[in-house]
């Protein structure tokens with residue numbers, strides 16, 4: 001019941017939930033490999049983990065590009081000698097009403113949230129098959145459970161991941177674990193990815209006061225990882241108590 005010695009690759013690890021997860025898992029003895037586009041942020045987080053006695057490395061990765069994600073996973077395997085877990089966490093939320101016709105934002109969410117996660121699965125699966133073990137953790141959202149106005153495309157990308165996750169779980173066989181984690185409103189930089197200013201203001205007014213720390217999600221991921229190999233935690237929903 002420990003993550004000590006596990007190699008965990010995390011996309012979107014330069015801030016928020018990915019950063020919190022990397023720090024917690026490293027604190028518990030995992031070798032964490034961080035991917036995202038902001039190299040300075042990644043370097044700063046890795047330095048802190050190593051200063052605290054943990055094991056970490058990073059690689060600049062844009063999950064919109066399949067080759068980047070493949071190279072990210074290959075880097076993790078090379079640095080740490082294998083890969084136990086991939087956490088497909090990178091995500092953006094430039095939400096808006098459909099009639100705002102922000103079609104570029106829709107494409108961006110499909111590319112990062114859905115395609116990026118599929119690329120993570122595609123990169124990790126051959127490694128897991130070779131090793132005869134592995135764990136895919138996909139970060140989804142409660143936005144796909146209670147589906148609200150302005151969240152149509154965002155929720156659709158997250159529920160596309162949910163669908164893919166369930167099929168992967170069924171296909172996975174006895175040696176591959178598959179977990180989805182659905183966070184509710186979490187205090188991260190995520191709101192900065194909202195490009196429609198009117199929507200951004202409304203969301204901040206409505207949700208700002210109740211957001212909880214990304215550490216809550218990190219603890220959820222840790223729970224799934226530290227179960228014995230025969231125990232597959234399928235789905236975890238973690239939201240603020242005050243979230244309706």
Ligand SMILES: NC(=O)c1ccc[n+]([C@@H]2O[C@H](COP(=O)([O-])OP(=O)(O)OC[C@H]3O[C@@H](n4cnc5c(N)ncnc54)[C@H](OP(=O)(O)O)[C@@H]3O)[C@@H](O)[C@H]2O)c1
Nearest residue numbers: 012014015016017036037038062063090091186188189190
């Ligand atoms: N915050 C919430 O309320 C909430 C609720 C439910 C679900 N979630 C989900 O949680 C996940 C993490 O979000 P967060 O709340 O921690 O927000 P965040 O602080 O904005 O973190 C998002 C991460 O994704 C990375 N990212 C964005 N585009 C990327 C790309 N093309 N390639 C690689 N990395 C990329 C960002 O790094 P770079 O910019 O450096 O690339 C950053 O590290 C997302 O999937 C989000 O949908 C968040």
